[in-house]
Amino acid sequence: MCLAIPGRIVEIVDEESQLARVEVAGVRRNVNIGLLDRNSIRVGDFVLIHVGFALSRVDEVEALATLRLLEELGEMQAETAREITEQTK
Amino acid sequence: MKYIDEFRDPEKAQILIREINQLVAQIEACRKLPLQIMEVCGGHTHAIFRYGLKQMLPSGLEFVHGPGCPVCVLPMGRMDDCIALAESPGVILATFGDAMRVPGSHKNLLQAKAEGADIRMVYSPLDALKLAQDNPDREVVFFGLGFETTMPSTAMTLLTARRVGIRNFSLFCNHITIIPTIRAILDSPDLQLDGFLGPGHVSLVIGTEPYEFIARHYLKPIVISGFEPLDLLQSLWMLLRQLAEGRAEVENQYARVVSMSGNKAAVAAVNEVFELREFFEWRGLGSIDHSGVRIRDEFSEFDAEKKFHVPNLQIADPKECQCGEVLKGVIKPQQCRVFGAACTPQTPMGALMVSSEGACAAYYNFGRIDISAHPVVADSERGTAV
Numbered sequence: 001m002c003l004a005i006p007g008r009i010v011e012i013v014d015e016e017s018q019l020a021r022v023e024v025a026g027v028r029r030n031v032n033i034g035l036l037d038r039n040s041i042r043v044g045d046f047v048l049i050h051v052g053f054a055l056s057r058v059d060e061v062e063a064l065a066t067l068r069l070l071e072e073l074g075e076m077q078a079e080t081a082r083e084i085t086e087q088t089k
Numbered sequence: 090m091k092y093i094d095e096f097r098d099p100e101k102a103q104i105l106i107r108e109i110n111q112l113v114a115q116i117e118a119c120r121k122l123p124l125q126i127m128e129v130c131g132g133h134t135h136a137i138f139r140y141g142l143k144q145m146l147p148s149g150l151e152f153v154h155g156p157g158c159p160v161c162v163l164p165m166g167r168m169d170d171c172i173a174l175a176e177s178p179g180v181i182l183a184t185f186g187d188a189m190r191v192p193g194s195h196k197n198l199l200q201a202k203a204e205g206a207d208i209r210m211v212y213s214p215l216d217a218l219k220l221a222q223d224n225p226d227r228e229v230v231f232f233g234l235g236f237e238t239t240m241p242s243t244a245m246t247l248l249t250a251r252r253v254g255i256r257n258f259s260l261f262c263n264h265i266t267i268i269p270t271i272r273a274i275l276d277s278p279d280l281q282l283d284g285f286l287g288p289g290h291v292s293l294v295i296g297t298e299p300y301e302f303i304a305r306h307y308l309k310p311i312v313i314s315g316f317e318p319l320d321l322l323q324s325l326w327m328l329l330r331q332l333a334e335g336r337a338e339v340e341n342q343y344a345r346v347v348s349m350s351g352n353k354a355a356v357a358a359v360n361e362v363f364e365l366r367e368f369f370e371w372r373g374l375g376s377i378d379h380s381g382v383r384i385r386d387e388f389s390e391f392d393a394e395k396k397f398h399v400p401n402l403q404i405a406d407p408k409e410c411q412c413g414e415v416l417k418g419v420i421k422p423q424q425c426r427v428f429g430a431a432c433t434p435q436t437p438m439g440a441l442m443v444s445s446e447g448a449c450a451a452y453y454n455f456g457r458i459d460i461s462a463h464p465v466v467a468d469s470e471r472g473t474a475v
Contacts, residue, residue: 001131001132001158001159001160001185001187001234001235001236001238001239001444001446002130002131002132002157002235002236002238002239002288002289002290002291003132003290003316004238004290004293005093006090006091006092006093008091024090025090032215032242032245034245034354035241035242035245035352035354035355035358036352036354037354046091046092048290048293048346050238050239050242050290051185051212051213051214051239051242052212052213052214052215052216052242053213053241053242053245055238055241055290055293055294055346055352055355056293056346056347056352057346058092058345058346059344059345059346060345062344062345063092063095063345065344066319066323066342066344066345067095067096067101070101070104070105070319070323071101073104073105073108074100074101074104077104077107077108
């Protein structure tokens with residue numbers, strides 16, 4: 001029920017009725033952006049959509065930070081594995 | 090799709106699973122397993138099963154499926170009220186598709202539609218408002234369901250209806266709120282939980298602050314989680330680290346959309362239109378204080394419960410149905426006496442089998458349960474089972 005999906009704003013359709021055209025996996029549809037701070041979003045931004053409303057902007061910096069953390073975790077695991085192999089030689 | 094595919098990377102999932110295995114082993118050295126983690130949100134339950142995460146995780150980790158599926162916790166009486174509204178003369182009932190097959194005491198919305206009621210499935214409450222504009226000689230009632238995630242969109246729709254002056258539109262309000270229910274769960278003597286995975290999309294509206302009492306007063310850790318497999322695994326890893334280090338904090342894994350203060354415009358819209366009910370009845374959990382909202386008096390012209398006669402009867406669940414026990418985590422879905430036999434996603438008896446987010450539907454569709462290996466309930470305990 002609380003399903004929400006990310007989509008990219010391709011056009012601000014109507015400032016007054018707060019509608020933007022948003023693309024999700026190649027499909028475009030109008031989404032209400034009245035719950036977002038209008039000054040903080042622009043065309044090209046990703047927003048999270050739930051039942052026809054954009055509820056939040058997707059923060060690219062935070063998304064990349066999450067993924068980078070996982071990469072670093074992987075590197076640390078590889079490092080530990082290498083050390084263990086060397087010690088047992 | 091951006092922000093989806095990269096959070097389903099199987100290699101990164103393996104990295105997290107290695108960390109999780111290590112942490113569970115470390116915790117096992119100090120205390121008895123299993124660890125019981127409640128995923129509050131039905132969307133998380135669905136994702137955990139759909140992506141087979143449960144099978145990838147150590148057996149010392151147990152998921153307790155929380156009450157975060159609004160369709161599942163709606164009592165049967167409210168469903169009957171909704172059907173009565175749909176069958177009122179001149180009414181078009183607009184609803185999300187999720188609610189169509191939820192059983193009432195005599196029928197569901199799909200059957201009411203087949204019998205002639207004008208019921209339309211919509212994707213957004215704004216589509217319901219458009220129906221009202223397109224059908225000025227009819228009364229359109231929108232069946233409003235959902236937690237804090239969905240409330241702002243319903244509130245915005247009522248605000249729009251008032252601004253534009255649409256008079257033939259009203260809301261049958263069944264919105265519920267998650268925080269009092271988490272508190273009720275924490276106060277329940279039946280459940281011994283070690284920590285929570287917090288609902289990501291509720292939190293993007295309300296922020297992370299409202300969960301502080303869980304850490305401060307109940308000393309349980311909670312991690313607000315996204316919905317992709319890597320989100321859930323990373324959240325579990327964060328939760329286990331808290332448990333291993335003896336910390337109880339509110340942490341936010343889903344920082345790409347959830348902020349500490351939430352979406353203030355959304356909260357403001359909700360507060361303008363709705364106020365807390367003294368209590369709301371939850372299926373399986375009973376009445377919980379301040380756990381539902383109603384429409385404020387200023388908006389009473391849009392309140393379907395004031396505009397129409399609603400029977401408002403309390404209806405007990407069918408005897409053989411054990412949704413309540415599953416919802417409370419007392420039994421697993423496959424231990425219910427009607428699971429997979431009289432109750433399936435095609436012919437659900439209980440709401441937990443209807444919604445894709447219901448624990449029973451998740452177990453039925455993705456649980457890889459060997460029924461022969463789980464002698465369900467002893468015959469003597471079956472009572473009136475079918």
